[in-house]
Every structure is written in C-alpha cells, then in structure tokens.
Amino acid sequence: MQDAVPASQISHAPLVGVIGMPIAHSRSPRLHAHWLARYGLPGHYMPLPVMPEHLAEVLRILPRAGFVGANVTIPHKEAVLTLADTVTDRAALIGAANTLIFRPDGKIHADNTDGYGFIANLRQHAPDWQPDRGPAALIGAGGAARAVVASLLDSGVRELRIANRTRLRAEQIKAEFGARLVVYDWAQVGHMLEGATTVVNATSLGMEGKQPLRVPLDALLPGALVTDLVYTPLMTPFLAEAQARGCQVVDGLGMLLHQAAPGFERWFGQRPEVDDEARRIALG
Template sequence: MSDDLPPAQIHHAPLAGVIGMPITHSRSPRLHGYWLDRYGLAGHYVPIPVMPEHLAEVLRNMPRMGFVGANVTIPHKEAVLTLADTVTDRAALIGAANTLIFRPDGKIHADNTDGYGFIANLRQNAPDWQPDRGPAAVIGAGGAARAVVASLLDSGVRELRITNRTRLRAEQIKAEFGARLVVYDWAQVGNMLDGAATVVNATSLGMQGKQPLRVPMDALSPDALVTDLVYTPLMTPFLTEAQARGCRIVDGLGMLLHQAAPGFERWFGHRPEVDDDTRRIALE
C-alpha cells in the first residue's frame, strides 16, 4: 500500500550516529537512545566505525541514507572541518568539530559543542562558580583543552594559565587565543596552581589504562573549583586529592552529557534534560 503513496507522504524517522575509529567504547548510542525513548521520539542513533581514508565518502553518502547529523570523535574531529560546507566560528577557533548537521540539500554544517558542555557541567554542579573570581589553570593543550580555553575566556576568565608536556603546543594556543594566556613549563605545574580559582585537567592522564596525573598540589587553594575531563573513573586521583584539600570538585561525565544535548535537539527536535537519570544511563 505504501508503494502507492506519492514521495511527499513517505516519512522516514531521522537517523543520527557517532563517527570514529574505534567506536565501540562510545557512550553516545546509549545516551541518545535513552533520550529518544524517554521523549517518545521517532529516530535512531547508531555507532559508525569509519577509517580515516573512508571519511569523505561516508560523509557524502550519509545525507542520502536519511542521516540528519552525527557526532564526531577520535580521530576525525579535525578532518571533518576540511570536509564541511560551513563551519561555526567556535569550531574554527578550536580547530575541531564534534557535531555535524546535514542540511536537506546535503550540505554539511560543522560545530563544536565541547566548550558549551564544559561550562554547562560547571554551572550545573557548581552553581556559584564565578569565572572572573581568579585565574584559571588548564593542564593539557590538545583538542579538548582548546575547547576548554575558548569557553573559559568566553565566560569571562581574565587570566588563563596553561601547561603541556610539549610546551610548543601550549605556546601555539597562546598565539591563537591571545594575551590573557600565560604559558608555564610542565615542571612548573605546581606553581601554576598557586592562586588559581578554577583548575582543569584537560589531558587523558588519570584515565583507566593511562598513566596517573602527577601534579604537586601543595599550592592549591581550598577555595578553588577543580574539574577533570576524564570520567573513567569518575573520581580520578586528581579529583580525590583536590577534594581532600577542601576544594569543590566536578567530574567529567557532565561535560559528555551536556555537549550531546545541542546536537540531539537539532536532529530530533527536542532539547533533552541532563539529570540524575541521564547520568545513571550513561554509566551503565
């Protein structure tokens, strides 16, 4: 019967997914699937393993297959910028995209919501956080760190200290983001925390299977807010020590959840709530 319907009357549930390699570790399918069920929305969200040499071809074909968008993870977050038709200012500034929207004409729009997710996580879990209360200190200079730096500066941080094991990468971020940044040698990371009001681990150190993040925290003020982008485990040794020193801490899971919300809204038409149930589903 449906074969006799004119094309305008055939409606397909929107498709979205996450592109990466490897992709089996991603929590995004579980998260978006939960939101689709929770709000009774038509749609599907699937993991899509893609080798770098196939990325351009896959992106060209996804809109034709009914996809309305996709999240992008390692190792494709930089490469998609060169393949997109339009790129938001923040994605261009960060140098990476994590959210794609496929327009009806097949054009690809690239955005980066990592910085939004980072700030939304802080504001949800430390509502009295004031970005201009003192310097921010960011450990790391990779793609995630760039998103954090951009969002902290945008939020009103007046001085941002940054360090990285390879100092050149931190210097490159300073060159791009400007005079509010102060670069510290990796050996001075303990000094960087002195007087800092907001402290961020934006490296993968401390993640399960990785080396721990070894930072002398003697100079850390108990008034500081300390957060870690790592969320496996939720309580990293870095957060555990900060908490023992009296600091407020915010784990990294909320950033993952909040960065997913804008894309979900664009693809499926409903802004999802990030609450305790959402956290529980993401951790299962």
C-alpha cells in the same frame, strides 16, 4: 548552530550516528537511545566506525542514506572541518567539530559543542562558580584543551595559565587565543596552581589504563573549583586529592552529557534534560 531539520522534510525516522575509530566504547548511542525513548521520539542513533581514508566518502553518502546528522569523535574532529560546507565560528576557533547537521540539500554544517558542554557541566554542579574571581589553570594542550580555553575566555576568565608536557603545543594555543594566556613549563605545574580559583585537567592522565597525573597539588586554594575531563573513573585521584584539600570538584561526565544535548535538539526537535537518570544511563 542551525535550526532543527523540519519533520516535514524527513520521510522516515531520522538517523544519526557517531563517527570515530575505534567507536565501540562510545557512550553516546545509549545516551541518545535513552533520550529518544524518554520523549517518545522516532529516530535511531548508532555507532559508525569509519577509517580516516573513508571519512569523505562516508560523509557524502550519509545524507543520502537518511541521516540528518552525526557526532564526530577521535580521530576525525579536525578533518571534518575541511569537508563541511559551513563551519561555525566556535568550531573554526577551536579547530575541530564534534556535531554535524546534514541539511536537506545534502550540505554539511559543522559545529563544536565541547566548550558549551564544559561550561554547562560546571554551571550545573557548581552554580556559585565565578570565572572572573581569579586565574584559571589548565593542564594539557590537546584538542579538548582548545575547547576549554575558548569557553573559559568567553566566560570571563581574565588570566588563563596553561602547561603541557610539550611546551610548543601550549605556545601555539597562546599564539591563537591571545594575551590572557600565560604558558608555564611542565615542571612548573605546581607553581601554576598558586592563586588559581579554577583548575582543569584536560589530559588523559589519570584515566583507567593510563598513567597517573603526577602533579603536586600543595598550592591548591581551598575552595577553588577543580574539574577533570576524565570520567573513567568518575572520581579520579586528581579530584580526590583536590577534594581532600578543601576544593570543590566536578567530574567530567557532565561535559559528555551537556555537549550531546544541542545536537539531539537539532536532530530530533527536543531539548533533552541532563539529569541523574542520564548520568546513570551514560555510565551503563
């Protein structure tokens, strides 16, 4: 990702927002407001509800309105790639961007920090985790799963098993990411967990208001690292059962916090600390 926008090129407090639809539920504004206050930095971070048909126009206007960047969430993470002037290799590989920098000349630079946030969360809460110790198993093949796949492979996972309710989506990811991926039928998810030392739920199943994740966990290895991208609730039924089976569990909130840190540093010039206070603020 490119360097922070020099303060000398900003004539007022820098503006940043999170673009999505809907966006009122986003925890990012309170997190960034906390970091701005903590470090005594000028700036504002705000929710920006944008319909898909208005995205291109909004992205042209924001740099002229004093914005130095933006986060991007559903449903715009794929569309911004076609609207950006430059795209990082990892954003192109994942097929989505979540972090934008508006350069002084108005050009838009797009990056994806979701994979970074995923790995940083594991490293923080499971410092002894060894990605190459055994196979990893990934449940789900949506947009978030692509970032997880890229980051796990980059971290040294030698075999990555993946299952999705629609098998074709998992097959598409394998076609793009290569031979280290092994696709399982959804009905075989329980078998996919056999011998896996890292297990990830990248679906929204188990989230408050969603259907539960009904996956047999009998084959889970005691001592395996199990994580869920869902963080409402923090301790999902999936994590609770894994913990009861002797697994080390990591909730999904830290991924949200860590993926936000690189953008904050580029926009406001300070690397923020992801600590218990940041978690408390994000949970509201």
